[in-house]
Amino acid sequence: MDFSELKSVCGGCTIRELCLPAGLTDQEVLLLDQHMSHRQPVKKGESLYRTGDAFKSLYAVSAGFFKTSILHEDGRTQVTGFQMAGEILGLDAISTDQHVCDAVALEDSVVCEVPFDRFEELGQLMNNLQRRFNRTLSREIVRDQGVMLLLGSMRSEERLAAFLVNLTHRFSARKQSSSELVLRMTREDIGSYLGLKLETVSRLLSRFHDEGLLSVRGRNIQILNPEGLNRLVGTA
Amino acid sequence: MDFSELKSVCGGCTIRELCLPAGLTDQEVLLLDQHMSHRQPVKKGESLYRTGDAFKSLYAVSAGFFKTSILHEDGRTQVTGFQMAGEILGLDAISTDQHVCDAVALEDSVVCEVPFDRFEELGQLMNNLQRRFNRTLSREIVRDQGVMLLLGSMRSEERLAAFLVNLTHRFSARKQSSSELVLRMTREDIGSYLGLKLETVSRLLSRFHDEGLLSVRGRNIQILNPEGLNRLVGTA
């Protein structure tokens, strides 16, 4: 392993401002970086961690795409989120010292491992880091409550539209095309996340296609009418 | 206001171990307490805060019962949780410095106000407090993901059973009767939380009643067959 490369991982990272180092000074980033970041590839289909695994580290997605899902006794699973570059995996495990969901790479990915006990120590020393981290945790709570709104109050069509709009926002924040989406997950994953069956997701995509909102070719989706899609969300 | 009573609020609080001071030493509790806790009554029906309000403080429920709900543009609302003694309100506001939900008292209640900037300073000084608080935030994330599972994967009957079982657990952790529930919220509130219409909630309660699982008299619910109720949860 190339040690010189391991240093200053965050410093040169293009998504630094979307990730844990957001809002830190260069000096602070260097400290965070040199003491903690450790890059690690995860192959498509592999689990980064599984339910029940001991919690040691948080993981920042450096590149790639993940899904997290929780398991019900009877075998049912619920996809709880899709994570892309800059987003943090493992926040839910802090509470119990065990992971309570599975994190699976949906494409070949790279994560930065952040050993949590050292991160907590650093937070104690670095006021700013701790304050930012509180916000990161709180942001995840807000995101989850948005999903509750989606699952509890929206109809299928609104859910899918909201999901697609959310993806476009996140892609464009990462300077990726927000009109040409390449979905990394199956229709079943989307359905699980949205509380729908995969057939319903497929039918809705076909309908959106027929209505000229977007063009679907398998997992390649081109948004043709973003305003129209937006209008579907939040219209009772 | 009686100043001598304001000191050591937490110290003598019966739910101390369910609240922010959980796991702190007596000395640490005293510090937390004297610098921060400020008790405050909230009448039934009143809002503790509303969406858009500036975020100043967290609130620990000392006594009573709250609901939180988020608002959709078009007037729809989604109840995101019910909070009882020891639970913390306002965690979602840390991320944006604005409250993103409404918190309404469902009965005459008392909260302890915790000014957040001072709390963050104290966390910086008190290692243990900060670590506990990270866990509090993470626990809320886990709770929210449990609600996602409920809304995304369970049928109406399972949702209501899970809701009732959850209430009994939380009541019994507070040494209150877990077989005689007095619901503080309307059927509509329950429905909103569970992603169901109020009529569906009412019908399900009637059915559970007919099946001998519980006895319903308005908002008074007596659990007659807790195992049966448990069996409904997590049975596909």
Place this chain on the structure above:
DNA sequence: ACAGTTTTTTGATCTTTATCAAAAAGTCCT
């Protein structure tokens, strides 16, 4: 205690989404 309001229950019917099924398209592996 009473009038007015809100909440709850129950019935009849309708809509949305799930389920079952089968073919088409896409992906993976060697």
Place this chain on the structure above:
DNA sequence: AGGACTTTTTGATAAAGATCAAAAAACTGT
């Protein structure tokens, strides 16, 4: 490139829960 597997699409039908409606019950404030 070809065969095996997985994923996606589409159709027909079923079921769960929503909607509409109206009466009964429970609260509220005076």
